[in-house]
Amino acid sequence: MKVIVFLFIILGSLYALPPEFDRQRYELGEKVFEKKCQECHVKSMPIDILMKNFIEENNETLKLKAPTGNEISYRLKSQIGSKEDIEFQLHEAMDFVIDYLYNPNKAKTICLEGVIKHFDTMPSMKGKITKEEIKDVTFFLYFLEGFNGVNKFYHDETEF
Numbered sequence: 346m347k348v349i350v351f352l353f354i355i356l357g358s359l360y361a362l363p364p365e366f367d368r369q370r371y372e373l374g375e376k377v378f379e380k381k382c383q384e385c386h387v388k389s390m391p392i393d394i395l396m397k398n399f400i401e402e403n404n405e406t407l408k409l410k411a412p413t414g415n416e417i418s419y420r421l422k423s424q425i426g427s428k429e430d431i432e433f434q435l436h437e438a439m440d441f442v443i444d445y446l447y448n449p450n451k452a453k454t455i456c457l458e459g460v461i462k463h464f465d466t467m468p469s470m471k472g473k474i475t476k477e478e479i480k481d482v483t484f485f486l487y488f489l490e491g492f493n494g495v496n497k498f499y500h501d502e503t504e505f
């Protein structure tokens with residue numbers, strides 16, 4: 346019996362989401378993504394396939410128009426602030442995306458050089474999206490990769 350309880354605690358902690366996660370907001374952000382970003386950004390693809398496409402195949406296999414949502418998710422968390430403080434990192438990520446969407450400039454990129462070189466600078470979305478919508482879509486992007494149990498794409502907590 347003790348062993349079973351212990352197993353439940355271990356499994357439970359593996360699938361536990363941080364208190365900052367809010368499923369309603371995540372789903373709201375996902376809708377914004379589908380409506381305003383998905384014409385250029387694919388939501389998610391396995392990283393090994395993406396890296397092969399960008400680094401070895403010059404984007405000729407997948408012919409992607411922009412970095413994928415899960416790549417952006419990973420880069421937001423690894424390039425901006427510290428993941429030790431999720432609330433603060435989320436704020437900083439939102440500030441970055443608001444600034445980037447209104448005033449895009451590849452000089453500010455958080456993406457890998459080997460990925461970003463395949464694209465022209467993203468067109469500005471000034472007038473096409475509100476700050477609130479950008480905050481929601483960033484919330485979605487932030488949690489898209491690296492948190493078990495958030496979505497069907499991601500299954501390895503150690504990668505976060």
Ligand code: HEC
Nearest residue numbers: 381382385410411412417449454455456464465466467482
């Ligand atoms: C018309 C096509 C298009 C649309 C629509 C679009 N993007 Fe992009 N986006 C791009 C391209 C191309 C890049 C890569 C070049 C760059 O970084 O400027 C990019 C890059 C990005 C980056 C990474 C910036 C960097 O270089 O670090 C973020 C974040 C981003 N987009 C978010 C969004 C979000 C959120 C939306 C929807 C609200 C969106 N984009 C809509 C084309 C688009």
